[in-house]
Structures are given as C-alpha cells and as structure tokens.
Amino acid sequence: MxxxxxxxxxxxxxxxxxxxxxxxxxxxxxxxxxxxxxxxxxxxxxxxxxxxxxxxxxxxxxxxxxxxxxxxxxxxxxxxxxxxxxxxxxxxxxxxxxxxxxxxxxxxxxxxxxxxxxxxxxxxxxxxxxxxxxxxxxxxxxxxxxxxxxxxxxxxxxxxxxxxxxxxxxxxxxxxxxxxxxxxxxxxxxxxxxxxxxxxxxxxxxxxxxxxxxxxxxxxxxxxxxxxxxxxxxxxxxxxxxxxxxxxxxxxxxxxxxxxxxxxxxxxxxxxxxxxxxxxxxxxxxxxxxxxxxxxxxxxxxxxxxxxxxxxxxxxxxxxxxxxxxxxxxxxxxxxxxxxxxxxxxxxxxxxxxxxxxxxxxxxTAGGLYEIVGRRSRFAKILGLRIDPQQVETMLARHGVSTTCVGGDSELLVAAVGDGDPRRVRRLVAEEVGLPPRAVRVLVLAELPRLATGKPDLPALRALAGAAGAPAPPPAAAPSGDLCRLYAEVLDRTDVTPDRSFVDLGGDSLSYVEMSVRLEQELGHLPANWHILPIAELRAPARRPGRRRSLETSVALRAAAIVLIVGSHIPLFTITGGAHLLLAVAGFNFARFQLTDADRRDRLRQIRSGLARIVLPTTAWIGAVMLVGGDYRLSTLLLVNSIVGPPGSETGWHFWFIEAVVYLVLALAALLALRRVDRLERRHPFAFPLALTAVALLGRYDVFGLDARYDLPSALVAGWLFTLGWAAARADGMRQRLLVTAATAVTVPGFFGQPQREALIVAGLALLTWLPTVPSLSAVNRVAGVLAASSLYIYVTHWQVYPHLRELPLVALAASLALGIGYAALVNRAWRWTASRHPGRPTLADQPSG
The missing domain is CATH 3.40.50.12780 (ANL, N-terminal domain)
Incomplete structure (x- = not known):
C-alpha cells in the first residue's frame, strides 16, 4: 500500500x-x-x-x-x-x-x-x-x-x-x-x-x-x-x-x-x-x-x-x-x-x-588481486619529509612491534602496544624514514584507545599524547616522592601509572638492582615484595634525623658474594662459599622474575632470554681469551667441561658455577614446558620447589654412589641450593620460612667439611629467607648496586686479571672488579644495539645468576 x-x-x-x-x-x-x-x-x-x-x-x-x-x-x-x-x-x-x-x-x-x-x-x-x-x-x-x-x-x-x-x-x-x-x-x-x-x-x-x-x-x-x-x-x-x-x-x-x-x-x-x-x-x-x-x-x-x-x-x-x-x-x-x-x-x-x-x-597484482599499500590522506609532512604512517606501522610489525602511527606538524607519534622499548622503536623509525630521532615520539601503551568498532581512536590517541606532554630528557635523579618518574627513568617506560608495579612494567633482575637502590634512596626503606606492589602503595615514611638506609637482601648478597669470590681467589683473604651462596640467590631470583603469572609460553620465553644473557657474554669472553692464546679448551667454550672434562684441567673448573646454573635452568625449563607440571607449580608454589629440593638431595648425598665413580656435574651435586633459594622466594609465613631454614641447617653442614664455609651459606640463606632488607648506608648502596648488577661479568672476567697482580692483592681485587663492571656496561650496550636490529632475539631479559 x-x-x-x-x-x-x-x-x-x-x-x-x-x-x-x-x-x-x-x-x-x-x-x-x-x-x-x-x-x-x-x-x-x-x-x-x-x-x-x-x-x-x-x-x-x-x-x-x-x-x-x-x-x-x-x-x-x-x-x-x-x-x-x-x-x-x-x-x-x-x-x-x-x-x-x-x-x-x-x-x-x-x-x-x-x-x-x-x-x-x-x-x-x-x-x-x-x-x-x-x-x-x-x-x-x-x-x-x-x-x-x-x-x-x-x-x-x-x-x-x-x-x-x-x-x-x-x-x-x-x-x-x-x-x-x-x-x-x-x-x-x-x-x-x-x-x-x-x-x-x-x-x-x-x-x-x-x-x-x-x-x-x-x-x-x-x-x-x-x-x-x-x-x-x-x-x-x-x-x-x-x-x-x-x-x-x-x-x-x-x-x-x-x-x-x-x-x-x-x-x-x-x-x-x-x-x-x-x-x-x-x-x-x-x-x-x-x-x-x-x-x-x-x-x-x-x-x-x-x-x-x-x-x-x-x-x-x-x-x-x-x-x-x-x-x-x-x-x-x-x-x-x-x-x-x-x-x-x-x-x-x-x-x-x-x-x-x-x-x-x-x-x-598479476593475478588480478588488489593490495592496499598506504593511505593517501594519512600522509604527513614532517621536517620537509613526506611520511606514510601506515608504511611505518607495517615496517614496525615486521620487527615484532604492534603500533599505530599518527602524523603531526613537527613529529610522528608512534603508539606502541605492550612492552616495546621506546628507544628501539624510535631508532627503527628514524632509520627507516630518515627522520631525526627527536621528531619521533613513542608512546608505550598497555592498550590502544579504540572506538566501539574496534578501530584505533586517533583523536583519543592524540589527546593521550598531549596529556603525556612533550618528552623530556631523563633527570639525573627523580625528585623526592616522584616514584612514577623514577620508574619511568629506570625502566625507560612512558606508560608508568600509580596502579602498576615493577613486575607489571616488565622489570627484571638487572633493572631490579638499580631500582631497589634508587627506591631505597627515595623511601629510606624497602617494603617486603615491593616489586609486586603498585607504585601508589610505595610511600616514604616520615624521615627521622639520623635514619639509617637499608639495602635489598638479595642485592647485598650478590655484591658481597662476588667480592668474597674474587678476594678468595687472589687470595687477599680466604672466605669461601660465595659461589654456592650465589647459586641459592640465582634460584631466589629465578622464582621472582621468571616464574611470574605470565602464561606458560611467556614463562619459557623469559627463561630462554635469561639463559642467553648468561651464555652469550660468557662464551664470547672465553672465545676471545682462546683467540689471544689462553689455555681454555673447547669443552670450556661449550660449557660442558663438568661433563666431558678433561679431568685435572687447571682452568676447566673456572666456570663450574655458570655451567651449574645453565644446566639447572635448562632442566627446569624442560620440566615446566609440560602443561601438567606448569599447572602443578602454579597450584603449589612453595611445595613444588621443596619437592624438587628433596629430589636434588639425592645428588648432594650421592645416594646411588655415582659421584665417586663418574665425578657428577655440580648441577647434580649442588643443585639443591638453587631449589632452596627458589623455596625461600616462595615461602609465605613463619611456618614455611622455618621449614626452609631447617632444611638449610640440616643439609648444608657436612657438604664441604669446612664449618666456616658452610656457616656462610647457612647465614646467607637465612638472610634471604627472613629479611627483605638489611641495614646499610647510602654510599654502600650505590657501590653494592653496581657490584650486584655486574656480578656475572666480574665472575667471568676476573680469571684473566688477578693472576697477573698477585703481588698487589688490593690492586688485583680493584682491577678485577673494574674490568667486570666495564664488561657489563659493554655487554648491555651491545645487547641493546643487537636487539634493535634483530627483533625476536633476547632483549634485556632476566639474569637468574648472581
């Protein structure tokens, strides 16, 4: 009708x-x-x-x-x-x-x-x-x-x-x-x-x-x-x-x-x-x-x-x-x-x-299909260069970075989703399109603002960028109380908000050392489990005149242990047990930074990246020493000396600690790759490492008599210290901490037949289990932070320093520490440079060793 x-x-x-x-x-x-x-x-x-x-x-x-x-x-x-x-x-x-x-x-x-x-x-x-x-x-x-x-x-x-x-x-x-x-x-x-x-x-x-x-x-x-x-x-x-x-x-x-x-x-x-x-x-x-x-x-x-x-x-x-x-x-x-x-x-x-x-x-295409290669209206002219934001997005996607780009009058805004490194993204864009880095603005977001249709909300993105303000150079020190700015500086993030924690923002054990020292300077203390607390919950107490500083316990142990290791090797003094204590610290950090709440695949990716941070700089140094005439063997380079020998080698034992950590982490990665085991660990976070400790003690006590006949690798003989450190990190409440302490007190004595050495390990593990922080001084914190962050590299390089300076033991200690610190700086710089050009390779991942 x-x-x-x-x-x-x-x-x-x-x-x-x-x-x-x-x-x-x-x-x-x-x-x-x-x-x-x-x-x-x-x-x-x-x-x-x-x-x-x-x-x-x-x-x-x-x-x-x-x-x-x-x-x-x-x-x-x-x-x-x-x-x-x-x-x-x-x-x-x-x-x-x-x-x-x-x-x-x-x-x-x-x-x-x-x-x-x-x-x-x-x-x-x-x-x-x-x-x-x-x-x-x-x-x-x-x-x-x-x-x-x-x-x-x-x-x-x-x-x-x-x-x-x-x-x-x-x-x-x-x-x-x-x-x-x-x-x-x-x-x-x-x-x-x-x-x-x-x-x-x-x-x-x-x-x-x-x-x-x-x-x-x-x-x-x-x-x-x-x-x-x-x-x-x-x-x-x-x-x-x-x-x-x-x-x-x-x-x-x-x-x-x-x-x-x-x-x-x-x-x-x-x-x-x-x-x-x-x-x-x-x-x-x-x-x-x-x-x-x-x-x-x-x-x-x-x-x-x-x-x-x-x-x-x-x-x-x-x-x-x-x-x-x-x-x-x-x-x-x-x-x-x-x-x-x-x-x-x-x-x-x-x-x-x-x-x-x-x-x-x-x-x-030749086959009659149409392909979109860009957006005409999205072209931006920045500093005289004509930029296609969509092509920039496509380029960054090839490097594993999900982004949305928006052109402005004087800069290209790149919104990166996830845990992208702003410096790497800025470098990639600058090199690709020919813009100076100052004209590339990188905004790292957990999620893009989106319209109801699911498309990126470009006006909202511009508003977010405006609210964030123009990028400023990192300050020499964050103002007192400005913890978000401090986190942004140390972690190089632009998406820091008071509701996020150190772990939420992708912190690892390398940045953990610097962060803990800097936080202690700001707060005057470190709360227990500060790394998983929202920034808003970290507040400095009222400062009292003469209030002493504190230092995170694992950082203090890493710094002290590496000094004891090098000093005892010179020997400037003889206080042994530092390397075995570091094995426990490695397990402690493995639990905190690699066994996160992430899914199984992400955990395994973190473990793989952590291993790379140990293996690559170690083998690079060993290879360089071999090239200039050192007496390391191929078995040392391949980190299999503790398995294939040769027995009696004067230098083969140098890297037993690193071999032990690598073997232990590889074995645990294989175990946790099993879905059922992964679920079991998540369901029983304390009982799981304690059960592994019980299994590892079979090697410590040589239950099957294999060590006497085959000279077992240290990973099998001393691996229980790694899992005890893991259990210490998971211990929640007095009963669980007492159980870890009792296990330590029962299993460590008699292992070396050296009471002083065993007492050092027992004391260190007790501190790790019971005290989140130890009293310290501001100057001590700064030194400890550098030593702890460089401990792996000091351990790797000190073998080539102190033998030439035995007549000057203090100089030998200082030179060994200095070379290791320098090598750490070089490795970190090389790692960032390599990661920016080869996406998908390990980046600044967690380092489970000391």
Whole structure:
C-alpha cells in the first residue's frame, strides 16, 4: 500500500525489499537470544506494529543502535515505513546529544524510563527529505560528528545481496552479532543475513567473554564477523583450541589484518573445516567493496582481493607517489553512497557522488588481486619529509612491534602496544624514514584507545599524547616522592601509572638492582615484595634525623658474594662459599622474575632470554681469551667441561658455577614446558620447589654412589641450593620460612667439611629467607648496586686479571672488579644495539645468576 507523503516522488512502504519481505520466510528463526527465539513471522509483525506507530508521514527517525531486539525492530520498522533512519551508537549519550542537536530529528527511538520508547518531537517533518534517502551513518571514526554518509534504499539492498552472494549465505546460517548495530560492518551482517532468511544470534557480549561462546554453541551459530582487534581477543581466549562444530566461516574487515594473522587463521580454518573471508569496505560504500576468496588467503595474505559482485575498481594516478603501479583506489557500484551530509539542508540532496575515491593507495597484482599499500590522506609532512604512517606501522610489525602511527606538524607519534622499548622503536623509525630521532615520539601503551568498532581512536590517541606532554630528557635523579618518574627513568617506560608495579612494567633482575637502590634512596626503606606492589602503595615514611638506609637482601648478597669470590681467589683473604651462596640467590631470583603469572609460553620465553644473557657474554669472553692464546679448551667454550672434562684441567673448573646454573635452568625449563607440571607449580608454589629440593638431595648425598665413580656435574651435586633459594622466594609465613631454614641447617653442614664455609651459606640463606632488607648506608648502596648488577661479568672476567697482580692483592681485587663492571656496561650496550636490529632475539631479559 503506497504512502501518502507530501510529495508523490516518495517511495512506497517497504522500499527496501529484504525488509518488505521478512514475512515470506515464515516460521524460520530470525533472531536468537539468550531469552529465546523469534521467528521471521513474529519479527515481521513486530516491525509492522512499530511502523504503524511511526506513522505514514515521512519523517527523520533517529534510532539509538544496540544489539537488542528493540533496536533491531525500530531500525527495520523505520525502513519498512519509508522513513530515513539516523542510526546512532547506543551507550554514548554525548554522540546522541550531538547528533540530535545537529540534525533535529522528528522522532527519537531509544531506551527510556519504562523500556524502549518512541518519542515524537513533531507530527510532520521539519526537513526536506530526498525520496531515495534511507539511512544516515557516521563515517568510520567520527562518532558524534555532524558529517554523515547518505545511503539510499538501493544501496542497502544491493550491498546486502552482494555480500550474501559471495559469502554464499544460506537460510540455515546463524550469525552472531559481534559488532555494533550502528557500525556499517555490523549492520551489513544484519542486512545480508535477513536478505537470505538466515538467523541472527543477537548479543552484545564480547568474544573475550566465556558467555559469548556458550551462547554461540547453544544456538549452533555458523559465523561471526571481526575487526583486527577482534582477532587479538581471539588469540587471548584460545580460540584455536575451541570446539565449534557448526562454525562455517569467519569474516574480517574494518582495517588491515596483519598478513601473518591472515595466514594463521586461514590455515587454522583449513584444518578445522571453516573458511576465512578477508574483506575491505567503507561506510561510503554501504560497508563492503572487496573480498579475498578463502582459497587465496594463505598465499596472498596482504591482498584485499577482488571487487564484490556488481562493483568495480580502478586506480587513479597519484602524481607524487614514487611507484607508478600504485594509484588511489576508486570504486564504482550500486552500493556507493548518495553523498555526504553535514547539516539538515543536505538531506534534500540527491546523488552527488558517482564513484568513491577511497583515499587508499593500492596496486593490482598479476593475478588480478588488489593490495592496499598506504593511505593517501594519512600522509604527513614532517621536517620537509613526506611520511606514510601506515608504511611505518607495517615496517614496525615486521620487527615484532604492534603500533599505530599518527602524523603531526613537527613529529610522528608512534603508539606502541605492550612492552616495546621506546628507544628501539624510535631508532627503527628514524632509520627507516630518515627522520631525526627527536621528531619521533613513542608512546608505550598497555592498550590502544579504540572506538566501539574496534578501530584505533586517533583523536583519543592524540589527546593521550598531549596529556603525556612533550618528552623530556631523563633527570639525573627523580625528585623526592616522584616514584612514577623514577620508574619511568629506570625502566625507560612512558606508560608508568600509580596502579602498576615493577613486575607489571616488565622489570627484571638487572633493572631490579638499580631500582631497589634508587627506591631505597627515595623511601629510606624497602617494603617486603615491593616489586609486586603498585607504585601508589610505595610511600616514604616520615624521615627521622639520623635514619639509617637499608639495602635489598638479595642485592647485598650478590655484591658481597662476588667480592668474597674474587678476594678468595687472589687470595687477599680466604672466605669461601660465595659461589654456592650465589647459586641459592640465582634460584631466589629465578622464582621472582621468571616464574611470574605470565602464561606458560611467556614463562619459557623469559627463561630462554635469561639463559642467553648468561651464555652469550660468557662464551664470547672465553672465545676471545682462546683467540689471544689462553689455555681454555673447547669443552670450556661449550660449557660442558663438568661433563666431558678433561679431568685435572687447571682452568676447566673456572666456570663450574655458570655451567651449574645453565644446566639447572635448562632442566627446569624442560620440566615446566609440560602443561601438567606448569599447572602443578602454579597450584603449589612453595611445595613444588621443596619437592624438587628433596629430589636434588639425592645428588648432594650421592645416594646411588655415582659421584665417586663418574665425578657428577655440580648441577647434580649442588643443585639443591638453587631449589632452596627458589623455596625461600616462595615461602609465605613463619611456618614455611622455618621449614626452609631447617632444611638449610640440616643439609648444608657436612657438604664441604669446612664449618666456616658452610656457616656462610647457612647465614646467607637465612638472610634471604627472613629479611627483605638489611641495614646499610647510602654510599654502600650505590657501590653494592653496581657490584650486584655486574656480578656475572666480574665472575667471568676476573680469571684473566688477578693472576697477573698477585703481588698487589688490593690492586688485583680493584682491577678485577673494574674490568667486570666495564664488561657489563659493554655487554648491555651491545645487547641493546643487537636487539634493535634483530627483533625476536633476547632483549634485556632476566639474569637468574648472581
């Protein structure tokens, strides 16, 4: 039945065919929710009832979008009655208010005090509405902006049919609404499935929510749509291991999915029996313009594919682009918008756009596939250089850094997600694009600010950068009480907030030494477990005149032990046991910094990086000594001297301690790589190392008589000290600490037959178990911090120093310590330089040794 509008040019009721024909699908399910099922016949009746409530006089209807039955019915009812729909985001009062103010809708449909409500603001429209106008949507990223995309009835129907065709949507398909209704991509899922009589699993749950997957399985859903951020969430929730027997395909759009992700999900789908459709679109084309056939995804993961049915691409020349095969992607088809609207007056306009200049730079491959290579409008001119932020993002992704880049007038803002090293990122960008480092601003964030669509919120990102202020050189010392600034300086982070801890911010045992010393200077004391406390909980007490300083116990032991080791080797004095005490400290630090709450794979990655920080500088030094004529053997270089000998070697024993740590950590990594063992350690963090200690004591007491015959490696004979240090770190409460102390007091005496040596180890382990800090002085703290941080390198290098200075024992000690400290500085600098050029290799990882 035709409407009787002011103008005879206005369309008939149900001008969009898939809306008009809802009832033809009969009793087939249309909408599935946790509350039940709605058939197409029922949905059609609800739509007709609401359409009657909206009236026959054509008016501008604002609908507050939400993934609910009420919002869906309101949207369809407005289209059914021929009213232009202004679809706005739900849950965003600011955007709704802004668009109501800008466009003065005649009717507002949205949640009210008593449920969903239709609010008539006037009986007849205040606007001149073009006959073809069906829908108004915000452009991507401009929620609440007065700039809208004008879409026609033909646009909606053509795009729904096109999508349904290339996805081969069946009446039996059931699509979960993983994207917002007001977002063009999410809306196209609704339109295309309704056009084929398929069902919608209507939900606003996130894919990160376990309840979403319960609903997905219960409703036998066959598909869902995702933007790149959705796939990040899928990785986090272990999607690859899920059992989804009815899943038929995934679709992806809303931004570029990294090629390696495309390959991974395409292969995952191939093995599991579902397809991955990578797609490309814009709101201006009623959602989608291209798709990549699933069978091509693994081999062409960087491509957006071919035009959707009914559409066509051409490449418009770009005068200032260096590659002649690259042009601006221009699209033509029946889904291209009528044009933009920036005010109510534009609602009277007809078609002002015949083809869509996407603003994306693309090339066409020999196989006929299109690839996006950049964004024309995102080019920035910084210090006279023309920069493409998307190319910078792609380059950094190759180096394992996930970023979003935004060009400014005088700098390039690079927002890095996760634990990226700002200096490394800045160096990579500067070298790639030719900008000076001062023109590259790196902001490290735990999460990018995102729009409801999952896309990065660039205005919010700029606001964050503005709030952070211009980067300033690190201060020589943080002002008293300014702990966030101190953390930022020591850890070289720009995302330090009072609610985060040292461990949260990626601290390791190397930075731990400096951090503990600097914190003690600021606070005058170190709270127990300060490294896992939020910064906000670290507060300096009222200072009393003459208050003594304190030093973190493990730092003090590392510093004291290395001095005792070198001094006893000279010998300046004879106080032995320092290396065995360091073995316990190594276990203590292994527990605190490598057995974190991270998942199993991240733990193993941390352990691997920690081993590299021990093995590489050690073997580099041994190799250098061998080159200049030293008497080390190949077995020493390979750190297998304690296994293959030769027996009686005068220098082979030099690195027994390092071999022991390496063997122990390798064995523990292999053990913890087993899922069941990993879970067991997490469930029983104290009992687990205590049980390992009981096993390790078989070697300490040579229960099987093997040591006498085979000269067992120190890792088997002394490994119980490492696991005791681990247990000391996990001991919680007096009973557990007493148990560690008792185990130490019972097992250490008699091991060497040297009471003084054994007493040193017992005392050191007791301090480690019971006292988080020991009294100290400010000057002592600074010296101890340097010695502790350099202890591994002092141990490695001192063998080549003191033999030449035995006649001057004090000089020999000072020279040995100085060379080790210098080698530590050199290694750390080389490590940072190498890491910046070879992503994926170990970075400033934890060092479990002393």
């Amino acid at each position: 035709p409407v009787t509008p002011p103008s005879s040019l206005l369309p008939a009721i149900g001008a969009v065919p898939f809306v008009r024909d809802l009832a033809t699908h009969g009793d087939r399910p249309a909408v599935l929710t946790p509350d039940g099922e709605i058939s197409y016949a029922d949905l059609a009746e609800r739509v007709r009832t609401t359409a009657a409530r909206l009236g026959a006089a054509r008016r501008l209807v604002l609908v507050v979008g939400a993934n609910t039955t009420d919002a869906l019915v309101a949207y369809l009812a407005a289209l059914y009655a021929g009213h232009p729909v202004l679809l706005v985001p739900g849950g965003n009062d600011t955007a709704v208010t802004a668009l109501v103010s800008a466009y003065d809708p005649d009717v507002v449909v949205g949640p009210g005090d008593g449920g969903w409500a239709v609010t008539d603001r006037r009986a007849a429209s205040a606007h001149d509405l073009h006959p073809e106008l069906a829908l108004l949507l915000s452009t991507s990223g401009s929620t609440g902006s007065p700039k809208l995309v004008r879409l026609s009835h033909t646009n909606l129907q053509a795009n729904a049919e096109s999508i349904a065709e290339y996805l081969a949507i069946r009446p039996t398909d059931r699509a979960a609404t993983t994207l917002p209704l007001h977002y063009c991509y999410g809306l196209s899922v609704v339109n295309s499935h309704l056009a084929r009589g398929a069902a919608l699993v209507l939900t606003d749950l996130s894919v990160a929510d376990a309840c979403f997957w319960e609903l997905f399985r219960a409703t036998r859903a066959t598909t869902f749509a995702g933007v790149p951020y959705t796939f990040e969430l899928l990785d986090r929730v272990g999607f690859a291991a899920m059992n989804l027997p009815h899943l038929r395909y995934l679709s992806q759009a809303g931004g570029r999915l990294a090629p390696e992700q495309v390959v991974r999900y395409a292969e995952l789908g191939r093995r599991a029996g579902w397809d991955l459709f990578v797609m490309y679109g814009q709101t201006e084309a009623t959602a989608r313009m291209a798709y990549l056939p699933p069978d091509l995804a693994a081999d062409h993961p960087a491509a957006i594919g071919v035009p959707v049915p009914g559409g066509a691409f051409r490449l418009a020349p770009v005068d200032d682009h260096p590659d002649p095969e690259v042009g601006e992607l221009v699209y033509a088809g029946p889904n291209v918008m009528l044009g933009y609207a920036t005010s109510p007056a534009d609602l009277a306009l007809g078609r002002t756009v015949d083809e869509l200049h996407t603003g994306d730079l693309a090339r066409r």
